Amino acid sequence: MDKIVITGGRALKGEIEISGAKNSAIKLMALCLLTDEPLELTNMPDLMDTRSMAQLLEHLGVKHARGPGARMxxxxxxxxxxxxxxxxxxxxxxxxxxxxxxxxxxxxxxVSLPGGCAIGARPVDLHLKAMESLGAKIDLVDGYVVATAKGGLKGAEITFPFVSVGATEHTMMAAVLAKGETVLYNAAREPEIIDLANCLNAMGAQIVGAGRSEIRINGVDKLSGVSHAVVPDRIEAGTYALAAATTGGKVRLANVRSDHLGALWPLIAQAGAKVTMDETGVVIERNPKSRLRPVDVETQAYPGFPTDLQAQFMAMCCLADGVSIIRENIFENRFMHCPELIRLGANIKVTGREAIVRGVKELRGAPVMATDLRASASLIAAGLAAHGETSISRVYHLDRGFEHIEVKLGNCGARIKRMKE
Incomplete structure (x- = not known):
């Protein structure tokens, strides 16, 4: 098993190329099941999650190949x-x-029911109710969902009781070949949903309204193959932006859709870092000798502040000159990184869904353990800013969502290496 070892206390300087979005790529891969023609995806990240998805698709009969230039x-x-x-x-x-x-x-x-999740229960009942609304018969047998739709799925009006990215995406994928019109109310609005709709429409689907709370889907008889570029990963971009703000220095993030992180940039600026945007990138700059300022934040569904950046944001607040209050509204168990940040010298008190972060003058390196994907990234950021050596174990979490993170950070001057435990 690998670990990441960081000798911190050095500002980041350089450029980081952002990869294709993990959360989009996995769903886009599943679209090949909807057509008998080839689907080509470019800007595809090479991650543990995309490899796992490819393994499952291969079992289902999908032929897949990796090509040059992040192509699949x-x-x-x-x-x-x-x-x-x-x-x-x-x-x-x-x-x-x-x-x-x-x-x-x-x-x-x-299809087997998915396993548990470290950051919350995340039940699939919304997914199954949507399939039933589309005319499927659903039975749960020995841990499996057994679904049948004699004569095919049929369009329906579906109102989600709360915003769910996964359920919105899943219902879109099912409804594109259903007979008639499907209307989704209270749909999620994330950029990854727009990316999914753009690819499906290029394949011949008829989807209107992706990115808004009401999505209309007119079913078609057949979808064709297409070549589609995966949208840049806004969470990876936000992670490196927060790392640069935490350590100080100057980092340009290339291949970024800055409009996908509209809730983040003002908060980074409020914390004391300068944010400059151009057509294809974002520059984060902060004098490492200046103290960060405290910032309060709460996670919300898009276009609000993303839960997938909460842990990384907290790492930055640990070094602020004052008290920051961070409220987690999306997942009920997403503060598991707090005890590990405390091992590095952070002052954090968690009460329910709120974390009170009292900034300290410095963090000190220590052995820590990653608990989930985004928590791993927060420990990386904290370790980069800490004095001394930080060793992060269980980095297989990290490999699920960050492509070559030690290489990208190393190219910006970080003293970071991957080692066997």
């Missing part, structure tokens, strides 16, 4: 199976989203 081709002329087994689905929660495409194409599917 997926082709499913026929499906070998309509069952997604537990051993493959448990590796990554998002793989459950193959249910809708298989059901839409083959009118039947048997």
């Amino acid at each position: 081709t997926l082709h499913a002329p026929d499906l070998a199976h309509t069952e997604a087994p537990y051993d493959l689905v448990r590796k990554m929660r998002a793989s459950f989203n193959v249910l809708g495409p298989i059901l839409s194409r083959e009118h039947k599917a048997r």
